[in-house]
Amino acid sequence: MSLVRKKTIEQSIADTDEPEYQLKKRLTAIDLTVFGIGVIIGAGIFTLTGKAAAQYAGPGIAVSFVLAAICCGLAALCYAEFSSTVPVSGSAYTFSYFSLGEIFAWIIGWDLLLELMLGSSVVAQGWSEYAALFLDQIGISWPSSIGPGSSVNVLAMLLVIALTVLATVGIKESLRVNLVLVGIKLFVVLFVIVAGLFYVKGSNLSPFIPASVPSPGGKVELTTPLIQAVLGFTPSTFGVAGLVSGAALVFFAFIGFDVVATTAEEAKNPQRDLPRGIIGSLVICTVLYVLVCIVITGMVKYNEIDPKAALAEAFKSVGKGGFATLISAGAVAGLTTVVLTLMIGAARVVFAMSRDHLLPRQLGKTHPKWGTPYRLTIGIGIVVAIVAGVTPIGKLEEMVNIGTLAAFTLVSIAVPLLRKSRPDIKRSFTVPWNPVIPIVAALICVYLMVNLSVETWIRFLIWMALGFGIYFLYGYKKSRVGLEEKTGEVQKA
Secondary structure, eight states: OOTTOOOOHHHHHHHTTOGGGOOOOOBOHHHHHHHHHHHHHHIIIIIIHHHHIIIIIGGGHHHHHHHHHHHHHHHHHHHHHHHHHSOOTTTHHHHHHHHTOHHHHHHHHHHHHHHHHHHHHHHHHHHHHHHHHHHHHTTOOOOGGGSTTSSSOHHHHHHHHHHHHHHHHOHHHHHHHHHHHHHHHHHHHHHHHHHHGGGOOGGGGOSSSOOOEEOTTSSOOTTSBHHHHHHTOOOEESHHHHHHHHHHHHGGGGTHHHHHHHTGGGBSSHHHHHHHHHHHHHHHHHHHHHHHHHHHHHHSOGGGOOSSSHHHHHHHHTTOHHHHHHHHHHHHHHHHHHHHHHHHHHHHHHHHHHHTTSSOGGGGOOOTTTOSOHHHHHHHHHHHHHHHHHSOTTSSHHHHHHHHHHHHHHHHHHHHHHHHHOTTSOOSSOOTTTTHHHHHHHHHHHHHHHTSBHHHHHHHHHHHHHHHHHIIIIIHHHOHHHHHHHHSSOOOO
């Protein structure tokens, strides 16, 4: 049996009708766009902007966001073609199964699991920072011994538990809550932009791209970008290299659009609505990101930005503590939607993998009333809560990025391959200038990957080794496609 055995597109679509693994088709174009905005706006604006500006790019962090957005935009076109052509849960995992083969599907599925579960944990930690700040501003003190920065971040764990219950009850119910919170978040983001413009100082934006400076010690360390370590460059920050390193970090802020693709099976009209939801949410969020970057680095000198709660602290620094309270409230609402959406996405990816028997099939069964993969949702919620509660803050962002970039690379490569192998498939949306755009998208993703730190690459290789171990000990032997190939009989999900 081959490692690159493929699942047919027709079988992938037929699986969606299996009663025990059937998701309810309830999402509209508006739902999908809100879903995308709900996860994209949050982590980047509320938790990463300050860190990336202070440590990597200065005011030029706006350019870093544009670079990351270009990379995501090219990959988004590839996702839009796949998800609208084959509207099946699982996103890049499912796309790669019928275009590249099983081993690549496993790699992407494992990467997506890294992206979505760790992403949920990262944002839950960022949420706890703003939640503690907001509670303090309204006169309620959360015990520091069980808050952000402590050995057990109970505040982050409580959020994850509450959202696990919500995600288990139903996708539409989750999106109703999401819609309200996204509305609050967008209001706060627009408020930050408008109010902050009155406090922007031109001197803070100069130099827009700070001169490159050697990293402390000037030696290759675990935190040095891989490309600098391999090519023997003197480790440095800021300058042009800082812009690229900043883009590799803030890439985390754009991961939401691919989560939209994980819900393809639950869309009412996927051929029309998925491209709109994916591309629309990405464009809206990029514009808002760039404007916020200019405002925050214009209000506070980049080397004085507080990376923990950058927006709120920026308004405090100009004597507007009341504004800081509003921003903290918006961040609490905004980051809540991010955690919720990422957890739903993680459950849908593992759901697809279990339906293919690469993971235990019993995990993927849907609830007869709620229509959600409730066992997976609860299990993922427990893991995310533990990781968010005990992992040091600020150690996970790059791990999320490298998993996402790896998935984007393979999806981009898969588009021209599937065009060649299955030209007969009706495509309601196609990537223009194929194969140029998919190839450029893949190259940009790889370039951003090698600008992540050596430490991140070591952790990523360990994660992949663990994944390969599970695949060869369990998934390869139990694979539904493999059993069909061996027996010649169609296996039930």
